[in-house]
Amino acid sequence: MKRKIEFEFSAGLRITHWLRAIAIFVLTVTGFYLTYVFIAPAPSDEPVLFLNAKFRMWHEIAGFVLIAVSLFKLYLFLFDRISGKERLSFLDFISPKVWFQQIKYYLFMGEHPHLRGAYNPLQFIAYVGLYAMVFVISLTGLVLYVHGYQGGGLGLFLYDYMRPLEAMMGGLAMVREIHHIVMWGILIFLPIHIYMAIFNSIMGKEGSMDAIISGYKFPEQNSKH
Numbered sequence: 361m362k363r364k365i366e367f368e369f370s371a372g373l374r375i376t377h378w379l380r381a382i383a384i385f386v387l388t389v390t391g392f393y394l395t396y397v398f399i400a401p402a403p404s405d406e407p408v409l410f411l412n413a414k415f416r417m418w419h420e421i422a423g424f425v426l427i428a429v430s431l432f433k434l435y436l437f438l439f440d441r442i443s444g445k446e447r448l449s450f451l452d453f454i455s456p457k458v459w460f461q462q463i464k465y466y467l468f469m470g471e472h473p474h475l476r477g478a479y480n481p482l483q484f485i486a487y488v489g490l491y492a493m494v495f496v497i498s499l500t501g502l503v504l505y506v507h508g509y510q511g512g513g514l515g516l517f518l519y520d521y522m523r524p525l526e527a528m529m530g531g532l533a534m535v536r537e538i539h540h541i542v543m544w545g546i547l548i549f550l551p552i553h554i555y556m557a558i559f560n561s562i563m564g565k566e567g568s569m570d571a572i573i574s575g576y577k578f579p580e581q582n583s584k585h
């Protein structure tokens with residue numbers, strides 16, 4: 361079977377994908393700790409433990425990595441020349457024919473539709489949903505953040521912008537609640553995302569998982585994908 365090599369994802373897109381995966385992993389582990397303190401150091405009279413503060417620090421570091429990476433990824437999506445294929449996905453997204461074909465494909469009832477862009481419509485809407493969740497979790501994260509760092513720097517700068525948002529959301533306790541609930545939205549997205557990626561890789565037989573690592577996939581010479 362003859363295959364061609366097709367470039368799909370730029371280096372910037374791939375690096376930000378994996379950076380974001382690592383950030384979300386760190387944020388989830390440390391976030392669960394902030395919700396429920398599941399380990400504590402042996403008690404000491406000296407003020408040297410600060411385990412909670414250390415977890416919060418790593419949470420905030422990973423939080424800012426997530427924010428930076430998401431902004432950069434958004435920039436690539438909108439403006440990068442090599443990422444043009446991502447933008448073309450919008451044409452597939454607004455095509456009812458592609459929607460029907462894609463759903464039939466997932467139900468083992470038909471062939472994969474011919475796509476103009478990088479993502480099929482279900483993928484596209486899932487990623488828009490993910491961006492919406494990352495946006496809300498980042499914003500609520502920043503509202504929580506400024507309360508620990510309003511003495512100077514970025515915390516002080518953001519403080520006056522975040523306080524009205526905090527009030528709109530119903531106070532700090534509600535902000536924490538929203539932040540926590542959105543985490544579960546992301547945690548539900550993840551296994552579906554991984555299942556779909558594996559499904560497409562196995563069923564499509566064109567190394568679509570390779571594309572997010574090396575940038576290239578290997579469709580058949582006359583492939584419709």
Ligand code: HEM
Nearest residue numbers: 387388391392394395420423498501502504505536540543
């Ligand atoms: C995937 C992304 C994220 C996840 C899964 C996540 C998860 C969590 C969870 C579960 C909590 C505890 C809330 C509670 O139950 O009381 C929390 C608290 C917090 N998060 Fe996030 N978070 C994320 C992103 C961010 C971002 C982007 C920031 C911004 C820097 C941030 C800053 C904070 C802060 C400051 C707290 C409060 C810590 C405290 O009160 O001691 N988080 N996060």
